[in-house]
Amino acid sequence: MTESNGSAAPQRYEEMPDWEKRFRAPRVSLPDWAEDAPDRSLFVSNATGTYELYAWDRSTGEQRQVTNRANGTTDGVLSPDGAWIWWFDDKDGDEFGVWRRQPFAGGEDELATPGLDPSYPAGLALGRDGRTAVVGRSTDEDGTTIHVARFAEAPVELYRHRESAGVGDLSHDGTLIAIEHTEHGDAMHSALRVLRPDGTTVAELDDTEGGTRELGLEVLGFAPVDGDTRLLIGHQRRGRWEPMVWDVATDERTDLALDLPGDVGAEWYPDGSGLLVSHSFEARGELFRYDLASRELVRVPTPPGTVSSATARPDGSVEYLWSSAAEPPTVRSTTGEPVLDPPGMKSPGSVPVEDVWVEGPGGRIHALVQKPAGATGPLPTVFDIHGGPTWHDSDSFAAGPAAWIDHGYAVVRVNYRGSTGYGRDWTDALKHRVGLIELEDIAAVREWAVTSGLADPDRLILTGGSWGGYLTLLGLGTQPEAWAMGIAAVPVADYVAAYDDEMEALKAMDRTLLGGTPEEVPDRFKASSPLTYVDDVKAPVYISAGVNDPRCPIRQIDNYVTRLESRGAPHEVYRYDAGHGSLVVDERIKQVALELAFAKKHLH
Template structure:
């Protein structure tokens, strides 16, 4: 194997990090000649207006800590994004004109808040916001008039339980919000409200263990059908619901395996774009509502999305997607709107840099549950030192993607495995909800089973397997080091949780509500479970060295609980190194130069551990 870090500035791993990354793209739904792009071509993620006719990008933001998400208005006149203080996710929504200008506050009379979701009506006349402040979730609507006029926010609904996801009808008459009110844990129902009076129009609920998610209203004036999904069958399936008439139409498609996710309406309201997710592999379909015809599209393999708002139906009905696979960085490609065949690339961040492929694998966990993962191998014969990477969330599924992190490890002749552990989405309701109320237990069981599989298959040396992850993946890195200390050579975590109860005290209101639902209660209500799920509880058992990167202004995985964890680990004589960054949860990953420093230190850390492991007289410094 490569015995040392490749320090050459022209090395492939550094070049991949420095190559611009296209993180999201949207088209304006009623003016698809305009779009919004998030790109880090300056070394920091910023928002750019995309003029498709001129094939030109123009800068909209220049925040030092970066801006990683925004929303283009349906007519393409404005771009809205959240402005906070160093990524602490407490601030306010602002907008800038498509052609640039100073940010304009959309809610000047509201105190600072945190928000999970905001959306436009398809006609662009009403803007909806879900925000959290003072321990409550609030649903507001704002009228948007001609000439850029902004109305005063109207409070439509508020709740002590989490409100998650919102959709507005074409003319802004109705807003539908997802809610955990009168539901168990994170199960969601949908409630429709009149945006003028605030009166409740209708509520859609399935069984006590089912979850409904709204996606988008029809783009046709006077058509009040909402495209949504339900887990009633055990996997996600699309449906159409009209809250005015209470009519519901389930689109079950029992012949399709895995989840079938609703994505978008066509501009004429006649077709739906659907995405199958089966064992973390995507397949797109078009469904004609009028003649009940489902068409499987013949598109390239890889990952499409995420969309992040707007539309993917472009001019002349073609489909625009952010696409990538393990060997091709993200770009915007155009697919034929009838067949799905690739037509051309509409926007790419630069030439591809050589990369190793991924392949899908499956193994059994401790209880026999099949676990899917993605494996990549370096050149040569194994066994190899191996990186077991853990995605964040946990509510996501990792599909085949271009990962500069994985390729850096592969360049240095480490094997790389990432898994969709219990709690990941699109593997079925039971799989996702297995961890609810008991976070950490089954996820760590799946990681331990991955260790067994890697060794049995001859891929990894049993004493040279490293854990790494960010956010929820960072949390699981710390937890697995304490619960199965004999398995791991070391751990590398970013934006991690070490103590759920301490983190809860310092979290934004949005995160507190989510955590309540996730655990089935607050730390006061379920103290034993919060302790059982916290890495702090198992600190004494940790044997492997640990490296952590943490943001000072993070309100999702706050700083104080990591400070306490570091102090406890040091008092126990454990090897721990913590790097503090002046950033929040997402800003910590917004700057390319920082990402290179993280990866460089992780490579150095791994080589130091391996050197000590191969030299009994050596010692890894306790930083």
């Protein structure tokens, strides 16, 4: 058994292999800016070797590191007046903690919401008055609670329910609060409620009414204008995510009905006259401006690839974070001027992605394929399975797959049933036969990879993190002849024990996916648990896990490992002092190096 023993020794950049440079190269997130002080911005960067929050004053160019914690910090919010930076303080990645705040210019941190005990976060909205916050909290004891906290006053409870919920947004003038809730018991499809700060209800919107529970809603934001009661929301009424404007005072609903395939999201332009529309289709992303008066949709020029986040600035320009499988991420602007280019070494690129469509038991499956330049098959092939499960792989830059390609492997990523971006029915298809449905799609793509000549059937690796790690362990047990080895990061390994130990919001999701608790539907939990099939596993297994992980807790992983040990099955386990993954660059590099070494040792 391997245990974490600290960071890897530093090396000169020029001596590093490209795969390591991709992790070490400084990166930045898309800067968030203060609504009433747009020169003040907040972003995340790994410049010091750990992902932390940074303040950026655009008027002077000054940048300042805000947080400095051993295991990193990425959850931060800039107050609308730009005076404060709020950040979430948990313990070594356990996601259970409190909000603290620090002056934008620097100074001591202070407890942002005195009177509220530590919890899992369930959303945060800050008022423009500089003293009001709407704070969502989740605990095993209380379920979800939402409080209105005002400076120097005791927090007031606004909402409480056993099922999962969260803060959506606070209106521009602070008189309306939008929340997403799942009081109907379906954690995959939220309903909306708009409240006044005193807790009285203004409006309700519930597309799950009538018992169908198949349509979800999401809060995208109130109009950025005082007295404006329009709320931008996302809905699934035509089988995919689309934006709609809902006036919560009059109940008037403006359906935009944009003629775009795939999922569509949006946010307001700063003056409220239009929407910045984000469009995701077949693993690519693009942007549009939608004028609410003329109903005209105009494309915002971006290169082919993936726009992972975007924001409209007060001058009408758009800033966005872009990458492709071949090109590392950069923050760009429609002005053509550079936005935020981190100093230091630049990340090497990788190879482009190829699209593959495979007929599967539930419909056409989209897979993304990369292989070393000039290589011909059959190749040792890594099936790198995404997490979520409600997520999808895209034509975007990823250092992990690029490392495998550098070492001579082909990489296949599968957007199985359960993935987003291919319509509501595709996302919702995995219910009740959880894990098994996704693996049917992965098996269909595996068959294509072998018969097409891409993949060597004797050198196939199944790997993934989080839900992808879960599918890796489940696949090794249910498809034991298909895989030469498995590499699972922060996985679900024992579904019943995971349910007992995980955070309350994930328990609600599991009840939705499987149709009940382990006591109510024991056969479904058993059928979907990797522990059920552990004695059928033939391939070597590598598992990495964070000892503080609240999503895939360590006890259930230990249960699985104990079963492997009891029969002498080949395996290695690496435990590290963090939560659901690591924000420390050295730690991440160490994990990838261990995975590559395990593959080299066992794949022959």
